[in-house]
Amino acid sequence: MEVKLQNKRPKHLNLFKIRQPLPAIVSVLHRVSGVLLFFPGIPILLCGLQMMLGSQQSYAALHAYLLSPVVKAVLILAIWLFLHHLCAGIRYLLLDLHYGIALAQARTSSKLVLITGIILTVLMGLVIW
Amino acid sequence: MVKHTNRIVTGAHYGLKDWLVQRVSAVLMVAYLLLLMVFVLVSSPQDYVAWQTLFSNQWMRIATLLFFASLFWHAWIGVRNVLMDYIKATAIRLTIQILVILSLLFYLVWSAEILWS
Numbered sequence: 001m002e003v004k005l006q007n008k009r010p011k012h013l014n015l016f017k018i019r020q021p022l023p024a025i026v027s028v029l030h031r032v033s034g035v036l037l038f039f040p041g042i043p044i045l046l047c048g049l050q051m052m053l054g055s056q057q058s059y060a061a062l063h064a065y066l067l068s069p070v071v072k073a074v075l076i077l078a079i080w081l082f083l084h085h086l087c088a089g090i091r092y093l094l095l096d097l098h099y100g101i102a103l104a105q106a107r108t109s110s111k112l113v114l115i116t117g118i119i120l121t122v123l124m125g126l127v128i129w
Numbered sequence: 130m131v132k133h134t135n136r137i138v139t140g141a142h143y144g145l146k147d148w149l150v151q152r153v154s155a156v157l158m159v160a161y162l163l164l165l166m167v168f169v170l171v172s173s174p175q176d177y178v179a180w181q182t183l184f185s186n187q188w189m190r191i192a193t194l195l196f197f198a199s200l201f202w203h204a205w206i207g208v209r210n211v212l213m214d215y216i217k218a219t220a221i222r223l224t225i226q227i228l229v230i231l232s233l234l235f236y237l238v239w240s241a242e243i244l245w246s
Contacts, residue, residue, distance in 0.1 A: 031211060034204075034207045034208075034211075035207075035208065035211060037204075038204045038207070038208055042200070042201075042204065042236055043236070046236060046239055046240060046243065049240075049243055050239075050243045052177075052180055053180060053181060053184055053243060053244075054243075055177075056177050059176075059177035059180070060177075086159070089155055093152060093155070093156075096152070
């Protein structure tokens with residue numbers, strides 16, 4: 001009898017059915033952005049640096065790439081991933097130092113991280129575009 | 130009856146080292162990026178020769194290589210944590226971890242090659 005009751009209990013293990021709190025979303029984005037910055041982020045960064053410092057020809061080729069709207073869009077996405085990772089990272093450093101560990105403050109700071117990342121990305125995007 | 134002992138129940142302590150390295154490397158990278166931003170804003174390099182000149186400074190090259198070393202160590206800890214969380218099959222996880230280490234070592238040699246060529 002007890003076993004049957006246990007089986008009928010709802011299981012809230014589906015991550016897409018749970019309404020995630022904002023700190024959780026910021027945390028997941030920190031992880032996802034970290035993985036994407038590792039790959040393909042690092043090889044693209046090194047390719048770009050090599051083209052920038054390689055020769056006049058490769059510099060001109062890089063410059064031409066950066067004029068294309070697709071490349072600009074990818075660059076702005078990469079900048080957002082980096083800025084979000086940076087802002088969320090600063091938040092974690094502060095949490096490690098026991099700043100803002102109360103629930104209300106933690107929620108506010110996660111909101112701040114998300115908004116700061118987006119605002120800085122928009123500003124960078126305006127400069128690039 | 131509970132017997133009280135002074136036994137240390139934590140493990141091999143490598144977790145603390147990784148935790149610390151991840152944070153120290155992050156702070157070093159931010160410091161480098163702030164310095165780079167200042168340099169770029171002051172000299173505002175517009176063409177190939179200007180960028181080449183900026184990165185031909187020996188200290189700039191050393192700082193940039195240290196930035197990359199921090200980045201790759203930071204990335205290793207982060208990626209390892211992600212792999213440990215989601216890939217339960219030891220053989221697959223170990224294979225990917227080895228590939229990640231090899232790629233990061235390759236990137237380190239590559240970044241030195243870019244800076245000193």
